[in-house]
Amino acid sequence: MIILGLDPGLGTTGWGLIFADGNRLSHIANGQIRTETAAALPERLVALDAALTDLILEHRPTGAAVEEVFVNANPQSTLKLGQARGVVLLNAARSGMQVGEYAARLVKKSVVGVGNASKDQVHAMVARLLPGAKISGPDAADALAVAITHAHMQASAKALGRVRF
Amino acid sequence: MIILGLDPGLGTTGWGLIFADGNRLSHIANGQIRTETAAALPERLVALDAALTDLILEHRPTGAAVEEVFVNANPQSTLKLGQARGVVLLNAARSGMQVGEYAARLVKKSVVGVGNASKDQVHAMVARLLPGAKISGPDAADALAVAITHAHMQASAKALGRVRF
Numbered sequence: 001m002i003i004l005g006l007d008p009g010l011g012t013t014g015w016g017l018i019f020a021d022g023n024r025l026s027h028i029a030n031g032q033i034r035t036e037t038a039a040a041l042p043e044r045l046v047a048l049d050a051a052l053t054d055l056i057l058e059h060r061p062t063g064a065a066v067e068e069v070f071v072n073a074n075p076q077s078t079l080k081l082g083q084a085r086g087v088v089l090l091n092a093a094r095s096g097m098q099v100g101e102y103a104a105r106l107v108k109k110s111v112v113g114v115g116n117a118s119k120d121q122v123h124a125m126v127a128r129l130l131p132g133a134k135i136s137g138p139d140a141a142d143a144l145a146v147a148i149t150h151a152h153m154q155a156s157a158k159a160l161g162r163v164r165f
Numbered sequence: 166m167i168i169l170g171l172d173p174g175l176g177t178t179g180w181g182l183i184f185a186d187g188n189r190l191s192h193i194a195n196g197q198i199r200t201e202t203a204a205a206l207p208e209r210l211v212a213l214d215a216a217l218t219d220l221i222l223e224h225r226p227t228g229a230a231v232e233e234v235f236v237n238a239n240p241q242s243t244l245k246l247g248q249a250r251g252v253v254l255l256n257a258a259r260s261g262m263q264v265g266e267y268a269a270r271l272v273k274k275s276v277v278g279v280g281n282a283s284k285d286q287v288h289a290m291v292a293r294l295l296p297g298a299k300i301s302g303p304d305a306a307d308a309l310a311v312a313i314t315h316a317h318m319q320a321s322a323k324a325l326g327r328v329r330f
Contacts, residue, residue, distance in 0.1 A: 041266070042258035049255055071240035078240050082247015083254065090214055090252050093207035101206070 005147025014139025020151035065150035170312025179304025185316035230315035
């Protein structure tokens with residue numbers, strides 16, 4: 001299956017596509033969608049939505065995964081993130097994919113082996129698990145990490161004879 | 166012009182449609198879109214998006230308006246609101262409408278005449294400005310209030326010979 005991992009943000013949304021066959025993973029593509037900070041909010045959301053639609057039409061992922069959110073101390077940042085996250089979840093679900101949501105701790109544990117791994121450790125481990133991947137930036141690395149987590153969860157669920165999200 | 170006012174929320178999104186000819190206003194319809202609290206977040210956002218699309222296809226509004234957000238003290242509530250608000254702004258903008266955003270104080274001042282009006286005063290004034298309107302609930306009243314504000318702003322802008330949002 002082709003898994004689309006997403007790390008939503010109004011300014012930058014990271015994305016990463018991997019191919020997963022059980023626990024065997026390979027990298028397909030990754031990148032970061034940026035929206036114009038000078039544009040009005042509705043237009044930024046439309047641009048984000050359009051870029052995601054293009055991505056999904058091009059790669060036809062079969063599943064999507066998003067990290068459960070870190071609620072920022074700054075409520076305005078949380079609101080901005082929420083607005084972008086709403087668009088990202090809507091777009092993925094509207095494309096007919098089931099969307100897995102995973103806590104940050106679970107993503108770190110799944111990729112690095114410990115729930116309190118640093119951002120650098122996650123990045124390094126993603127690069128190791130997906131040899132040959134040129135990672136566009138920190139948001140793309142986070143998106144690939146959540147895609148890897150989704151693949152692991154699916155493989156475990158299959159091993160247990162059931163499907164979980 | 167037909168103005169769609171929106172009061173976004175994940176559980177309940179209020180909407181109100183008015184017809185505006187300069188400062189002359191009349192009520193078209195209003196209501197509240199509810200999403201299943203038991204459903205997963207992506208599905209709730211898809212349901213909200215689909216209900217808005219139906220509404221816009223049925224009534225063909227020419228403009229939309231949303232209140233600028235009151236940031237809740239509870240960051241989880243802010244995030245939920247943000248996710249719903251992102252979907253609402255995206256849907257309206259994707260339909261080709263320009264979306265006006267107005268601060269709560271401006272909405273109150275525009276509808277009641279004072280920026281610190283109570284919710285009840287706003288509700289009562291909306292009912293007076295739109296005679297015959299049967300208001301579905303507090304979120305629909307807020308949606309009609311922001312639609313009225315948008316109409317006033319457009320009328321003032323026109324009187325001044327320019328268009329503002």
